[in-house]
Amino acid sequence: MVQPVKPLADEHHVIRYAPWSKLRKDEDENVHGLLPQALELRPGEEYLSVTWIEFFEGEPHEQYLCAVSTLRSSIDTRPKGAMAKANVGKMRDICRQRSAPIRIVHEPEDPNEAHAAIRRVPFDNMDLLDRLVTEAFFEFDLNKNIPVT
Amino acid sequence: MRIVGSGKAPSGAATTFVPAEWASSDIQRFFSGVPASVSAQDQPQSTINKAASLEKRIFEALAAAKISTASVAMHLSTEWRQKLFRQLDSVHDIDEFDKDDSPVLPSSFRTFLRTTLLINPRRMPGLGLSSGGNMVAAWTKDSDRLTIEFFPGDRLIWTLSYVPENEGPPERAAGENSAERILEVLAPYMPDRWFNP
Numbered sequence: 001m002v003q004p005v006k007p008l009a010d011e012h013h014v015i016r017y018a019p020w021s022k023l024r025k026d027e028d029e030n031v032h033g034l035l036p037q038a039l040e041l042r043p044g045e046e047y048l049s050v051t052w053i054e055f056f057e058g059e060p061h062e063q064y065l066c067a068v069s070t071l072r073s074s075i076d077t078r079p080k081g082a083m084a085k086a087n088v089g090k091m092r093d094i095c096r097q098r099s100a101p102i103r104i105v106h107e108p109e110d111p112n113e114a115h116a117a118i119r120r121v122p123f124d125n126m127d128l129l130d131r132l133v134t135e136a137f138f139e140f141d142l143n144k145n146i147p148v149t
Numbered sequence: 150m151r152i153v154g155s156g157k158a159p160s161g162a163a164t165t166f167v168p169a170e171w172a173s174s175d176i177q178r179f180f181s182g183v184p185a186s187v188s189a190q191d192q193p194q195s196t197i198n199k200a201a202s203l204e205k206r207i208f209e210a211l212a213a214a215k216i217s218t219a220s221v222a223m224h225l226s227t228e229w230r231q232k233l234f235r236q237l238d239s240v241h242d243i244d245e246f247d248k249d250d251s252p253v254l255p256s257s258f259r260t261f262l263r264t265t266l267l268i269n270p271r272r273m274p275g276l277g278l279s280s281g282g283n284m285v286a287a288w289t290k291d292s293d294r295l296t297i298e299f300f301p302g303d304r305l306i307w308t309l310s311y312v313p314e315n316e317g318p319p320e321r322a323a324g325e326n327s328a329e330r331i332l333e334v335l336a337p338y339m340p341d342r343w344f345n346p
Contacts (some may be wrong), residue, residue, distance in 0.1 A: 020245040024287045024296075025275030029239060032289045036296060036308065037279045042249065065160060078245045127323035130296060130308045 001058055010089030014050035014104070014116055015067050016137060020080040024133075034084050036129035047117035052106055053085070055114035067114060069149045074112040079144035085121040086136040094131050095121060169336040203248055207241045210252030210282075217259055224266055230272065251282030256301035258284055263303060264328040272345035288343035292319060293337075295343045303328040309338060 018038035023031050031133070039048060056066035068083055078116040088104050094104035102122045122128060174318055206245065214237055215222050222230060261284040274286035274297075284299040294310040308323040 019247045019250070020242065021240045021250065021278040023277065024289060024291055024294075025277070026287075027273035027275060028238075029236070029275065032275075032287075035285055037277060037285055037298065040280060042280050052208065076248070080242075080245045081192060095207045126296070126298065126306050127308045130294075130310070130323075131321070134294065134310065141208070 003130045004116050007108060008052060008088045008104045008116060009054075010087075010092065011053045012052065012088045013085055014052055014088060014118075015064070015071065015083050015085050016048070016050045017075060017077050017143070018082050018084055018140075019078060023080075023082055031082065031140075033140060034082065034133040036126050036133055038084070038136075039123065039129045039132055041145055047107075047119045048121070048123065050086075050104075050118060051072045051112060052114045052116045052149065055106070065147070065149045068146050070087075070112055070114055072143075072148075074109075074115075077143050079142070081143045082148060083143060084133075084137040084140040086139075088134070090136045091132060092117070094135060095128070098125075098128050098131075100125075100128060159332055168273065184263065204245065206242055207243060207252045210238060211241055212254070213255040214253055214258045217255065221266060223264065232273050233276075236273075238277055240276050247280075248267055249284065250278065250280045253278060253284055254282040254301060257282060257299045260284070260299040260301065260303050261286065264297070264305060264331055267328060268332060268340075268344055272344060272346060289343060290346060293342055295340070297331075299328075305331060307331075307335075309335075311338060311342065 016038070017131050018034050022038035024033045024036070025031055025033050041048060051067045051071045053060075053063050056063040056070075058066070071077065071083070076107045091104065092102055100122055102120045103117075105117055105119070107117045109117055121132075182196075216231065216235060218225070218230060225233075237253070246252075272286045272288065277285040277287065279285060279298060286297045286299070288295045293309075295307065295309040297305055299309040304325065305328055306323075306325045308321070310321045311317045312319050322338060324334050332340070
């Protein structure tokens, strides 16, 4: 039976992991956020993977730590990489201004039950990706600074 | 047409501008002798012998980049070269490197190096990599940001945002052009804000 697709609510948030090579740094390697390349798709990929924070119960910070923990157990994360958080509604606003029909939907994937997919974004448009990392994914923590739960 | 002189390239002219101090035979050899097309070293990850460890591929990519740099080292300060190598090594740290990513492509690095020589920035950018192995350079000053991705064949894609007069909403621009046109296309945005603060 086909499961109905569930779009994420505007007021909800997602996190995306970005490795060290895709972080925006200055000449002294101080981290200032994500490069637009952190949101690019690899050849063959059809959507951008993120983890839905409000999938988990609890206070916002507890939900965030659960999302990080789930992400750590489902993909290869490294200490100097970053977990970047974005508001779903903000992403939709940015893409709407550029007439990009973005879809952000809950698509559980083993082992990440909170997995969500971002689809229908022109992922080859570096300007749009730069706006997304600057104005949506601007909150970030280095992986090594987030406690293990 | 090749112009050798000082200052910026004339606007609208279909020329290759080589500042006088760069018109030495070694720079010209570097600019003209390297094939613009993708070289054998740039083969996609899938065509590389997968038995080659990630560590080996990173080592080879870094060696190629540093050899390229050595060929124009006399035009880079020692401090600049050391910072460049340090960042290259850091971006390719085996303990942090995503195994599904490619190390820096030699032809992308050559585009980066050529662009660096053309811009001659006092301030070094922060370096990154695309998943496919293209060099990425980012200059950040408060809310002013410039990001350039370097492709094989001297092609660049760039995006920038800045706040005019440090007030009001940010302005944004993006473009795709050849490396030799980079200063001309960035001129309206006063790139010294990033390159020579």
